[in-house]
Amino acid sequence: MAAGTNNQVFGRRKEPHVVILASGDRIRHMTIRPWMTLLTVCFLGILALGYLGATTYLVLRDNLIGATMARQARMQHEYEDRIAALRAQVDRVTSRQLLDQQVVEDKVEKLLEQQMALTSRHGKIDALLQGAGADTDLPGDGPVPTDRPKKDGNEASLPNKSAPAFASLLGSAGKQEAASNLALGYVPMTQENVADRADRLFSHMTLSLKEIEAEQLERIDELASGASATADKIAGILKRQGVPVDEQAAVQTQDAVGGPYLAPRSEQDFNTSLNELDAALTRLESVRDTARRLPFANPAPGRDITSRFGNRPDPFFGGLAMHAGIDFRAPTGTEIRTTGAGKVIAAGQSGGYGNMVEIDHGLGISTRYGHMSRVLVKVGDEVATGDVIGLSGSTGRSTGPHLHYEIRRNGDAVDPMQFLNAGMKLTPLIN
Structure with missing residues (x-):
């Protein structure tokens, strides 16, 4: 009853298929299940799909290979074109860099x-100053900074013999940098940057050199003006003392000249300034030599004056008498020094002077030193300012040990105090 109910509800069960295989006396039975049928269909479908895929691959393989090769060839051509373009750019940069390098070397x-x-100018100035005996500082060829030189004397280094190597290094560095940037696929303004940096550097150096040159010319003018002013002061003092001064060195002779006007050249400006300085220093040295040779020093430094130049009571007769010099208090044996350079024209006993030395200083000026206890020079000796010529004493017409000192111009006695006062003014000018 239950079985019948089930058949009514679910339907009649499907009978399986049976395959009978007979071979001679042998008979085999094979029952075909539904899942076996499904599995067989799936297997056959997979085989069919594999066959179709293999056939499609074989048909399309040549097309795929051709397309791939064409794409690779196209990419290769594009890379080759790019490389050729980069090489052309590198060549252009290299050519530009070589030109820049040549320009840099020319500027150097x-x-x-x-x-x-x-440097040559500084050497000329040094030689001129050393020859004239001047002691001063002038702007030279020191170092040139990248910035403009300051007035406090700071200098920067100027280009030296390694400057061409510096230019080559600058060119190589710029070339390598440009090639590196090109290899990365872009071209910045490297060569322009290098050229700009070089132009700024050379501009600063040129300005520094020009300022040094201008400073040299300005300093030369200052030295020439200072030398002329000092020479004028010395010459003025000498003239007030009646000393003739050779003014030929100070006169600028005007020769007959002419020609069309042309803009001045810096080298000519420098030579003109140098000639003016040379003339000023020559004149200064000339008047200094004259002043050093004349009797402007003190014959008895630190000694008191006991009798001055002019009329005074005569120590022996009591009446007025002309005193042709000045007397210095000097104990016997005190060293007597010359007041100027010259030549001894008298040395020994000379009447009322006692032991006396007379020195000719040139230009008609001579000095006499009297009453010496001992004379240490002889006629014909050349003496310099400050040389010891004898020892003080009381020989001749004297009342006690002292030094009688006279200055004579063309044989006439003059007041030695004028020369002593002038010597105090000349000392800072001639030393």
Whole structure:
């Protein structure tokens, strides 16, 4: 009853298929299940799909390989074109860099020429100052900074013999940097940057050299003016003492000249200034030599004056008498020093002077030193300012040990105090 109910509800169960295989006397039975049928269909479908896929691959393989090769060839051509373009850019940069390097080397050569000119000028100035005995500082060829030099004397280094190597290094560095940037696929303004940096550097150096040159000319003018002013002061003092001064060194002779006007050249300006300085220093040295040779020093430094130049009571007769010099208090044996350079024209006993030395200083001026206890020079000796010529005493017409000192111009006695006072003014000017 239950079985019948189930058949009514779910339907009649499907009978399985049976395959009978007979081979001679042998008979086999094979029952075909539904899942076996499904599995067989799936297997056959997979085989069919595999066959279709393999057939499609074989058909399309040549097309795929051709397309791939075409794409690779196209990419290769594009890379080759890019490489060729980069090489062309590198060549252009290299050519530009070579030109920039040549320009830099030309500028360096010009800077070197300017430096050598300044060095030569400084050597001329040093030789001139040393020859004239001047002691001063002048701007030289020191170092040139990248900034403009300051007035406090700071200097920067100027280009030296390694400057061409510096230019080559600058060019190589710029070339390598440009090639590196090109290899990365972009071209910045490297060569322009290098050229700009070089131009700024050379501009600063050129300005520094020009300022040094201007400072040299200005300093030369200052020295020439100072030398002329000092020479004028010395000459004025000498003239007030009646000393003739050779003014030929101070006169600028005007020769007959002419020609069309042309802009001045810096080298000519420098030579003109140097000639003016040379003339001023020559004149200064001339008047200094004259002043050093004349009797402006003190014959008995630190000694008191006991009798001055002019009329005074005569120590022996009591009446007025002319005193042709000045007397210095000097104990016997005190060293007597010359007041100027010259030649001894008298040395020994001379009437009322006692032991006396007379020195000719030139220009008609002579000095006499009397009453010496001992004479230490002889006629014909050349003496310099400050040389010891004898020892003080009381020989001749004297009342006690002292030094009688006279100055004579063209044989006439003059007041020695004028020369002593002038000597105090000349000391800072001639030393």
